[in-house]
Amino acid sequence: MTGPGPWPAPTTPVAAPPAPPPPARRTSPLVVLLHTVTFKQARQVVPAAIPVVAAVGIDGPGVVVALVVAVTALSLLFAGLTWWRTTYADTPAAVVVTRGLLARSVRTVPNDRIRGVEVEAPALHRLFGLVRVRIDAAAGVGTDGDEEVVVDGVPRAEGDRLRVSVLTHRRSARPVPPGADPEAPFEEPPEEELARFDPRWLLYAPLVASYLAVPLAAVGALSRLLQELPRDLRPDLDGPELTGGVVAVAVVAGLALLAVGAVLGAAVVNWGFRLVRRGGSLVAVRGLLTRRHTELEVDRVRGGTLAEGLGMRLVRAARVNALVTGLGAANRRGQLFPLGPRPEAVRLLGVLVDDPGPLRPHPPAARRRAVFRAVLSGLVVTAGGAWLSAGTGFWGLLAAGIALTVLGVPLGLGRYAALGHAAGPRSFSVRSGLLVREQAVLQRRAVVGWTVRQTFFQRRAGLATVTACVGAGAGGYAAVDMAAAEVAAFTVAASGPWAAAAGDGAPPAAG
Amino acid sequence: MSAAPAPPVSEPAWSLSRSAIWLWVTEGIVGTLVYGAIVTVAVLLVPASVGGPVPVLRWLLPVLVGVYAVVAIGIRPWVRYRVHRWEVTAETVHTLTGWLTRTWTLVPVARIQTVDVTRGVLQQLYGLASVAVLTASSQGTVRVPHLEVAVAERVAEDLARRAEQVRDEAT
Structure with missing residues (x-):
């Protein structure tokens, strides 16, 4: 079944530790409050709690208050225990994160496998002056995709220190150019700005399917929530009289809401987007509520894609993704240029890879093939429709088939043009x-x-x-x-x- | 088929083991038996009086199974054997597979990550094995089906050794 065991697994060269390892550090105690509020750990016990609640039943305000207190206490307990049992350390050779309430798990990521460090500040974290540090590592042979180590809830200064420290160690884990001092602290190299967000770009959002999906998903979630509310809590709305005018106004209002929702969704994700080259890395920062800080190594970039949706082509907008070894296509971190004018996108792609x-x-044969494939289904339906109309006199299918065939022509031509x-x-x-x-x-x-x-x-x-x-x-x-x-x-x-x-x-x- | 136009890329030179033909014939027989059993059950259980397309299907399905048997047992194995080619050159592994749709796959030895040898149940019956050459790309896998076991193992060993020597880290 398996291969002949062709060669020994590549061993990671780990430098001998020159000094005693630095002490294990803890995250900030404030994170306990943060996780209590968000029920980060207590969420796991929700499935177990539901039957209990169902057995007790919710009647009277006393029970509700008791429930809230109990849940909060439980959440506090879990958050505290998690904080107490979690430590991390950044040694010259690796980053080590130890966690687990009962079963201890020790994650060790060798520095030469670290691909980038992100410092994130979600909205609640910012309230407490905390950040979340995400360390991305190349996965080992056999596992798929990336590994990620998260140190959640350290003060901003400590987050920046950790990032600089990891990057310094990572650099010294590589071959050092002659003349350079491997122990020199990591200095932020000068930055070169490649792209900066322009709020006007948000106007493209209603033409992009993925941003249009944001308000639609919100509407879907809202209606599900309404469905699940107890009957007496549901707002009792009378259905309005459905006249032509009402429907038209509703459609226009719905479209406007959809457009506004798409713009808002795009703004939340992409606000303040900035892409800079800093030494050997591309650093992207974006986000309104959660600031995401993404770092990609230029060495691992193999190219890029320029994607233009149907609506985006109308207004000459485009987006750019970097193709990075080890990052799957679905990975959002490869997104370098979320949405903007095409010339800007093309210029950025030129920075990643030569034009x-x-x-x-x-050749013309490709056009013939594209058109033929596009009209084929229409032709089949037409033939079926002709047979049917000859037999029974029903011509609806025939008309649909002809319409499909005619529509197929521009479809095929469009496919060929691409x-x-x-x-x-x-x-x-x-x-x-x-x-x-x-x-x-x-x-x-x-x-x-x-x-x-x-x-x-x-x-x-x-x-x-x-x-x-x-x-x-x-x-x-x-x-x-x-x-x-x-x-x-x-x-x-x-x-x-x-x-x-x-x-x-x-x-x-x-x- | 008319006179085949020139292939888009150079053809690999080596054929598979001749036993591959008999393996494909066996596969065709197994497939025919399975489809035949399904159609027999369907014809026995569904009476023609149901109406709709059933009366047509009652004779169409057995005919289709018969056509499948002729193609899968009598034609496809030989066409496949003529189409399938493979070759290992100094720099690349190269295959041509398929019968109606033809696929050339080419991978440089320097980008090989792992080499697998697999033996399915039918393959063991005929003393055959397949070699799969994997790269960093999910789509860049070269599969050489149905080689004699000894050949497959030697090729895998040779490729693995050479890949280690010339491995290009910049995948």
Whole structure:
């Protein structure tokens, strides 16, 4: 089942500790209050508490008060115990976090695996003058994605100290350039601002599906809450008279609310967004209530994607994600440029990775294939409808089929218009997508393999879909339906001569 | 099929083990038996008097199973064997798989992370094994199906050793 155990697992070189390890530190005691208020730990006992409450029943204000007191006391107890049993230490070799009420767990993250440090200040934390420090580490072989160590609730000064200390240690865990002093304290290198938020960009939000989803989700949650309220607590509303005017006003008001909600949602997430390059890292700060501080190593960036949704294309807006090794596509930390004008996004993408030049369109056969695939379902429905109308005289299906077929043409043309690829001296690019047009620009070194796929029909049309396999983002980015004759030249130009894969060896013999 | 146009990238040179044909034939037989059993039960249990599309399906489904049997047992294994190719060169691992849809996969030895050898139940019957070459990308996995066990193990060992020597850390 498993492999031949090809090589020993890569061992992490841990520097011999030159000095006794620094003492284990505790988070601020204020965090106990914070977690009491938010029921952070006590939430876990809610499922167990529900049957108890159900058995006792809620009648009379006395019981309610007792319940509130009990829950608060319990929450305080849990928060206190958690605080008491949690320590952390940043040694020159690793960050160690020890926690657990009964079963102790010790997390040790070697410094050379640490990928970035985030200092967050959610709204409540700010009230207490606390921050949350998130330490991201590359996962070991075999585990998926990232590991994360969180030190929750330290004073702001201690948070900054921890961040600088971890970054200093991380730097000294790497090969030191000659002449540099590995023990020199970490100095913040000069910053270079790459992008700064402009509040006018929020006006793009109503055209972006993901921000539109924010108010819709809120409405959904609210209606669920109303459903679950006891009947006598539910507001008793009379249904208004449904006349044309009322409906029109309601629709307009609903759309306006949706737009305002989207803008508000975008503002909460992206307010004060700022992207700077600081030494070897890209640092992004954003957020109105929770300030998120994200750090990405430039060394691990393999490229970026420029995504434009249908609505965003109307107003020439775009967003940029960085493709970072070890970060999945869904990871929000790769988001470098949340939403803004396209020229700004393109400029930022140019900072991440060289521009490979203008995209080459795909051959006319690709357009024929895109249109044919888009109208195919319409044609099938039309044929079924024709059969049905000949048999029974029902023509509704036939009309729907014709409408689908006609609608398919612009759909296919739109899909074709998105296609393109380009290979430059140090980078290459592929683009596709109808609803969300995504252009991926990747460095040559990003490619860990190629997949070329030809269906029966693609073979007849002289087309092929070429996927560049990358250890970042979605794992692969495809040039859909490019001319089969150009594939070999493109793969070689975009990665290296190995992609020609000319071999003349003999097959290995058995035995 | 008309005269095949030139392939988009160079073809790998080596064929799979000939036993692969018989393994695919076995798979086709198993599949036919399963579909046949399902259709038999359906035809026996659902009377034609139900109406709707049932009378048509009662003869269409057995015909479809028959067509499947001919394709999966008589045609597909041989086409697959002719299409499937693999090759390990000085720098790359290279495969061509599929029968109607063809897929070339190419991975440089320097980007190999792990090499797995697996043997399924049917494969053990025919003394075959598959080699999977994994990289940092979820989509960049090269699978060489149905090699003779000894060949598969030698290839895996060789690739693992070479990958360790030329490993490129910049995945």
